[in-house]
Amino acid sequence: MIKPTVLITGAGNGIGKATALALYAKGYKLALIDRDVASLSKLNAIGAIAVCSVTDSSALTLAIQSLETQVGPIDILVACAGVGSLTIVPDLNIPDLRQMIEVNLIGVANAIEAILxxxxxxxxxxxxxxxxxxxxxxxxxxxxxxxxKAALIAYLEGLRPGLKRRGITVTTVCPGFVRTAITQDTPFRTPVKMLTPDQAALYLVRAIERRPRDYVFPFSTRVGMTVLKIVPNRLFDWMMDRAGPRALTSEF
Ligand SMILES: NC(=O)c1ccc[n+]([C@@H]2O[C@H](COP(=O)([O-])OP(=O)(O)OC[C@H]3O[C@@H](n4cnc5c(N)ncnc54)[C@H](OP(=O)(O)O)[C@@H]3O)[C@@H](O)[C@H]2O)c1
Incomplete structure (x- = not known):
């Protein structure tokens, strides 16, 4: 059977790169986007590549059109490009906040708009x-x-019904900790269990092939974070009040 064509944003490093390699090994046709020229160039043997920032909607649309002329219509979009850093009171670092919203929310919306x-x-x-x-x-x-990321979860949830009636499935993937550039300087007091990007990619391939509504991994994180999601607000505040100073080496 012919495998679908997958577009991955943020394919140059970390989870996106590992997922690209895992999908290539399974015979998928790939279109890969990243802003990191050096990392993306190394992947040109496994798929069509385009260097572009997901925050630039016009450039992204052109990049996707050019990729489609090389690999054909995109069947699956994996919107993986993302940035992350710590924010700890009192340094609210608004430029960082703006960048995270630009890439993690609007960047995903730009990619969806282009393939839709x-x-x-x-x-x-x-x-x-x-x-x-x-x-x-x-x-x-x-x-x-x-x-x-909360905004992205809500955005994808809102998109789902309107896209479902047009034959398009939306899957929200929520990974736990993965050892990548995003997590490398996290000042946790005790070592936190992290997946390797290759392990995360195996989960992601499963999400791509099974098309669930939501996919949270690994299992231990799914259980822990699902409990945290439903605990009463006051209990959550109490837990965080204690968890912060215990978890971090930096001042809380
Ligand atoms: N690692 C974790 O523990 C973890 C957990 C949950 C969710 N996630 C999410 O998983 C996704 C992948 O993260 P990762 O951990 O694999 O991080 P990563 O190793 O830093 O990979 C992210 C890739 O996206 C690229 N990128 C960033 N901004 C971009 C933009 N504006 N346009 C195009 N490409 C851009 C990065 O390029 P640069 O290198 O130039 O920045 C990098 O190549 C992110 O959405 C992240 O939020 C990660």
């Missing part, structure tokens, strides 16, 4: 948005990142 007309015309497609368990609640050491 083709998917709607063909009456099929799959949009896989990479959010995070950090978007389940406002985490006090990644305030801005949590807000950007």
């Amino acid at each position: 007309p083709g998917m709607i015309e063909r009456k099929r497609g799959h949009i896989v948005g990479i959010a995070s368990v950090a978007g389940f609640r406002g985490l006090p050491w990644m305030i801005s990142y949590s807000a950007s």
